[in-house]
Amino acid sequence: MTIRAIVRGVGHYLPERVVPNSYFEETLDTTDEWIKTRSGIERRHFAAEDEFTSDLGTKAAQMALEMAGLEADDIDAVIVATSTPDLTFPSAATMIQQKLGMTQGFAFDIQAVCAGFVYALSNANGMIVSGQAKRVLVIGAETFSRILDFTDRGTCVLFGDGAGALILEAQETEGSTSDRGILGTDLNSDGRYRDMLYVDGGMISNQTGFVKMQGNALFRQAVEKLASTADTALVKAGLEHDDVDWIVPHQANIRIIQGTAKKLGVSMDKVVVTVQDHGNTSAASIPLALSVGVERGQIKQGDLVVTEAIGGGLAWGAVVLRW
Template sequence: MYRSVVRGVGSYLPEKIMTNDDLSQIVDTSDEWIRKRTGIERRHIAADDEFTNDLAVAAAERALAAADMSAADIDLVILATTTPDNTFPATAAKVQARLGVTKGPAFDVQAVCSGFIFAMTQADNMLRLGQAKRALVIGAEIYSRILDWEDRSTCVLFGDGSGAIVLEAVDSEGANNERGVLTTILGTDGANYDKLYVDGGVATSGNAGCVRMAGQDVFRQAVARMSESVEEALEKAELTKDDLDWLVPHQANIRIIEQVGKKLGVSRDKVMITVQEHANTSAATVPLAMTHGVKHGHFKEGDVIALTAMGGGFTWGAIVLRW
């Protein structure tokens, strides 16, 4: 029996910063309005010559360094992204080549803001089945290129960035007091397909399109789905909310984050919050928040940590792991 253990994390944010005041120069909004409703203070914007594979490679290299591993140690690369470099091949293939990984598969996962949870779950399944030994799981997005910069209901919410983790399969007896991924939960409700989507695509319009969102519906569903999936994952791991040391939620909006923490009974000082620094980076927010937690020494060995997200589709999921 194998269990997936986190060996290293890393993240990358583009150099260019767009503040709320900068946004107020191009759309009818203000720093006060954005902070009050979202908690966002700034977002990072990829340079014109920067692509999703560039962001992914930068985060991956940092995760490998943190794990004290090299490309030769990796035999699985999974990239969660909504903004691939090309329609095909998978951007993960380019990332694999640039990193110098020569073993195993590399592929993309598309579940929007839940993408990293889906990708990490896929990696965990493959490691537990012995199909790989060490996996590089990445979330990387350039949302600035699929935003309508005249729509203040969406353009103020998103940014560009990436995060990555290295997972390793280790021998396990299956006990919940052992380190590693304990449980994973995934869900999709296609009936809400048009609540959060991009109004373009290869088959429908031939162009990338822009993000469109029914904000109130997304808010309600995000709070419910994220909190419920964490509860389900804890129960599956034979743990309770009282066992939870850290909640690492998708960084979409401070009000969603606070409501999820409240529903789960997790005190605010145990909820990882980084949305103010980079806004909603979709599939990258969870690994960005994980990297923040490691960098600041928040996670201690043996801590029970819940990761959760909800995205367009709707998709959602949660992962409970012991650090």
């Protein structure tokens, strides 16, 4: 028998404040049509002044626990993918652990920007397969609105706030490609591309800083690397493109999503798209899209799902799992 990390429950949370593209027309040289044409984004959510990343992550986690029929103390570990934690330390994960009322286990953050959730899933899978944990709560949560320069139309119109959560549980399986659970992972990074996407803050500048991005250069890297990592993860899983039921990509830009699907030879009918409603929620975008895909009735038990993401670093990767 083989131990697999299967999905037990999913959930998501979006702040109440909805920010349409028209909001930016008041202060920037931009229009709703300009933003939609270049990104596919129509609206996004911004957190309230007293609402932070751990708050968003907690609410997404509560939804996932409810779907799974579990209590907080049924969880062995909490992994939070975020680039916008409440504080420099302690981790947002320990804050969520406390807010959930979880009194045992362990919790930590992973920082790989938009690829963070893929990295977190891969780490959670390793813990489950190795026997270190039976159930892991994996969360992607971001409040990117707090690191945006609202005078830079090239970045501030693209990002939003939100959270998604997924519970992985150890289960004995036959060890075949038809098993439920995570079947293959692939992680990559290359620090030579750091300047394509970064925040000009931190210990170096002693300030929070804002998102800086070389959009055109990043676009070219994204399509190539996302298709390549998805291919590699499928090969590791012993599967092919024709086996895929759904691609759930990082929701950054509709043109990147379309370009990657084309390169993979997968119809857009098999791609879960939420970018129009949420914008780029960084590490939250994949779990948010997974939860919405389940809510819509798109993703069903037994479906083969491929998730792939790329973010600052550059860091990128993919996970193949059977729902």
